[in-house]
Amino acid sequence: MVQSTNRFFCAMLRTKSAYWRAADGMRLFDPESSTACYTCVLTQRPAGPDGLPADVHNCSPDRACFKADH
């Protein structure tokens, strides 16, 4: 698994690996995974409140629903 900081990912984004944390306390995302299934915690579905796909590549700060994970 590629352990990637979640600083750039939406705090509402969920995927199985992100329920685990790295040694620095950050949620574990693996943007290179081809088997990761994503959901938005606000909709509990793979789409955000804005109706666009919720995943590690699409949930970016330019979306109105993006919430920084600090």
Added chain:
Amino acid sequence: MARNVTVRLGFEGNISDVRLVIPDDEPTPWQWGEPLAVVGREMARVDGALKATGTAPYTYDVELPGMLYGAILRSPYPHARVRSVDLSAARRLRGVRAAIERGEAVVRFAGQEVAAVAAVSPAIANDALALIKVDYEPLPFVIDMEDAQKPSAPRVFAGRANIGAPAVFEAGNVRDGFERAAAIHQAVYTTPVQTHVSLETHGAVARWEGDQLTVWCSTQGIFTVRDDLAVLFNLPPDKVHVITAFLGGGFGSKFGAGPEVVIAAQLARAAGAPVKLMLPRAAEHVATGNRPNSWQQVKLGAGRDGQLVAIELLERGSGGIGGGAGSAGPYRTLYRCANIRTEERDIYTNAGPSSPMRAPGWPQGCFALELAMDELARKLKLDRLELRRRNNANPVRALEFELGAKVFNWHEKSRAPKALGHRRRGIGVAAAAWHGLGSAGPQAQAIAYRDGRVVIQIGTQDIGTGTRSILAMVAAEELGVPLRQVSAEIGDTRYLFSVPSGGSSTAPSNTPAVRQAAAHLKDKLLRIAAPMLGADPASLEARDGTIRVRGQPSRAVSFADVCRSIPADSLCAQGERPPNYAGFRTDQAGCQFAEVEVDVETGAVAVLNVTAVHDAGRIINPLTARSQVNGGVIMGIGFALFEERRLDPISGVMVNPTMDDYKLAGPLDTPEITALFVEVANGVTNTGVLGLGEAVHVATAAAIACAVYDAIGVPVRSLPITPDKVLAAVGKV
């Protein structure tokens, strides 16, 4: 503080001394050949009687005073704009206490949640659903993966392509590899969408008391549900209490707070009363996740000696409105090859979303790769097992191939006649790999009471594999007491934190924390016993229900007497699970052999026997380990022969969302299953346990497909291998 330890690690015929750096307060990892009294022995589940008698309290069984029953209205359309939702008639129905709408402007699959009600009975709740008026504007939809890739296809997400970006992996140069190949095999393999079918459906019981939310939930992650609900209801996590006493399966679909859990909490708050919302079976098939389908174009090249020189995969898969449909893991892992290229793409369709399912991506990839290996072996005129041996780089799997072939009688069965009248027999073998190492995070508490009882508390949950039993066994081992004196309490966020039960992580993540907690408790008990024995605590050991001077068994005091000297009601200690150590090996090898009988008149395939050989590190309880193998194999038979989500091309609705029409492997389909374990002392944690849940499922469908090919001489490259496909393969239809 850390300390250095040298431990004997490895497996039969491959043992070496390995130096590890471990925390100062960490027990030394169990090593090769270490004599253990409780661990490694077959023990009936400590909660087996509760389950067998139906008294184990699952979420489904929770009943609270004044409890209401929730029900969800789902979209009948695979793609529609929701213009309005009128709840007024439902709210007026006698017995209805709350009605809410989901607020989604667009629904993207048939079965998506639109509204929900809570009523004094399930019947009234269902009647109320019929009174909800929804004004839908149906939109064009696409449910077929091939259609979805056409430029003219309706877009699942407005403004976004249905075809995802490629995930590409490259090592070496496949073009060069194929140019050097003496034999090349290329073909397309497909696998269907497999829906989740946990015996206990998804759901929860939610109760509000002021701003305190208590949720009994059918979940694989009590803390993840807690945290998700805390975010959604803007509560601090300690205001959300999640309980999962027993769980009727999850297989990857029950990690966070799903729609049904959130809706139960919303309805409970709106109604001012507890609400129980357990999904009906049809909703389980439609809306709780699935294993995506796959289209895999596989190309393999090998030299005359059978050495693979190139592996190439072009893959497409659809997880409906979700992603994660890749299946390249086995291609990059199972066999040694210098030139590998895999390209995977997700395709969006208007169908229920994907979710993790037991070894995500691997059963699909393993099926296609291993059947392609068999087809390559035929071109090379090589024995299929020999081809795998020549390309295997894992010494544990080499031993597993040898052991499995012997027990399965591979060579004898290879020479046996295949035709028995209209029946054909065949055998197959497939390799597996996984990585059930677990992770840091769990924290455990061990408590000794004055009456000699020991209780382990940890905030994990039992997904159905016997977690209470193995945790109690590890603590009993460390404390040197009989298992009957130890119990494990789990499934409650009031206990110390643990990780979700997924990724085959429960046993390898939790047992080290429990062992460390028990070791810390033992240290305290040794200090109580020391003056009783007139000895230094460092000279004492806990064994055989006593605390005694090491090397002088007669200088002993019973564990119970030591507990009676606890200067309070109880004595407690905590432990935590450190990060994994480098250990001996950090991979996990396996292989499975299958024998089938194919009726070439009816097309029916019967699996006669399966031999499963796996590395689970240190086996805590062989009985529950074998149960996991049985479960993984039976689920693999379903994937190989029966399971497939069918969507109506006209309406986009799933047409087989029942356990009658969506066939699972049942008792009559279950063969003789032989589970063999290659015990590997890996030193990755203080217990050396590896998770088994997924490793034992990866290879089953592949081995069966290979056996069918051996039986009829024609590969069936599409799962499930149904009678019509078999008859087509042998030219009968």
